[in-house]
Amino acid sequence: MKKVTTSTLMKWKQEGKKFASSTAYDASFAQLFEQQEMPVLLVGDSLGMVLQGKPDTLPVTVDDVAYHTRCVRAGSPNSLLMADMPFMSYPTPEKACESAAALMQAGANMVKLEGGAWLVETVKMLTERAVPVCAHLGLTPQSVNIFGGFKVQGRDQEQAEQMVKDALALQHAGAQIVLLECVPMALAERITNALTVPVIGIGAGNVTDGQILVMHDMFGIAANYMPKFSKNFLAESGDMRQAVSQYITDVESGVFPGPDHTIA
Numbered sequence: 613m614k615k616v617t618t619s620t621l622m623k624w625k626q627e628g629k630k631f632a633s634s635t636a637y638d639a640s641f642a643q644l645f646e647q648q649e650m651p652v653l654l655v656g657d658s659l660g661m662v663l664q665g666k667p668d669t670l671p672v673t674v675d676d677v678a679y680h681t682r683c684v685r686a687g688s689p690n691s692l693l694m695a696d697m698p699f700m701s702y703p704t705p706e707k708a709c710e711s712a713a714a715l716m717q718a719g720a721n722m723v724k725l726e727g728g729a730w731l732v733e734t735v736k737m738l739t740e741r742a743v744p745v746c747a748h749l750g751l752t753p754q755s756v757n758i759f760g761g762f763k764v765q766g767r768d769q770e771q772a773e774q775m776v777k778d779a780l781a782l783q784h785a786g787a788q789i790v791l792l793e794c795v796p797m798a799l800a801e802r803i804t805n806a807l808t809v810p811v812i813g814i815g816a817g818n819v820t821d822g823q824i825l826v827m828h829d830m831f832g833i834a835a836n837y838m839p840k841f842s843k844n845f846l847a848e849s850g851d852m853r854q855a856v857s858q859y860i861t862d863v864e865s866g867v868f869p870g871p872d873h874t875i876a
């Protein structure tokens with residue numbers, strides 16, 4: 613696979629070419645993903661749930677994400693590799709720089725932060741210091757205790773308007789990707805059309821520029837819970853490589869996520 617960068621994704625957005633991405637946590641799966649030409653990988657703090665068996669992502673540390681980032685980078689030299697900034701690793705712009713440095717030095721190309729316009733100063737500071745940022749909006753799992761559960765976000769008009777404003781403010785501050793999780797498809801479409809940077813969706817319909825799945829959900833093997841918007845791509849063929857290839861093809865053609873895996 614040719615090296616994938618933020619410029620590659622910008623070009624794809626301009627060309628209207630959709631792209632797939634997945635979480636990854638170790639070198640073997642990272643290599644398998646790269647062999648199937650998965651352009652973007654994320655070392656998600658979902659590792660707290662799918663690897664560590666915790667009920668949420670809050671216990672994950674920067675050291676945890678840095679460790680798995682080193683593993684994934686070893687297996688996938690050419691993907692655009694994002695690393696999650698864990699809970700409370702970016703309460704201030706200064707602390708965010710410290711946390712981001714550890715993840716970039718572990719091999720990430722970009723860090724992902726959860727939150728809206730309150731992150732503008734942090735995103736500015738990181739990008740000015742050569743750390744590309746993906747801004748995660750919608751159902752931001754680190755806020756599970758504020759939301760009162762893992763709930764769809766942006767259903768009411770006020771929330772939806774705020775999310776559009778947040779996305780624009782974060783792009784203006786320098787964010788080079790926006791990720792939308794569990795938002796109604798119409799809102800995801802509005803944000804995708806409003807932004808010049810690529811938008812990656814999960815539980816946001818097939819209207820975003822890219823899609824992402826937690827790899828354990830893609831294979832139908834998550835220990836705790838399978839979200840309604842995810843699909844077990846392993847069920848049909850029983851072959852992991854074929855499952856990954858099918859996921860990529862279905863995303864690129866707009867077949868996935870279909871109506872059964874979309875929040876109206």
Ligand code: KIV
Binds near residue numbers: 635654655658791824
């Ligand atoms: O941590 C993670 O895996 C994520 C994805 C759900 C996007 O943030």
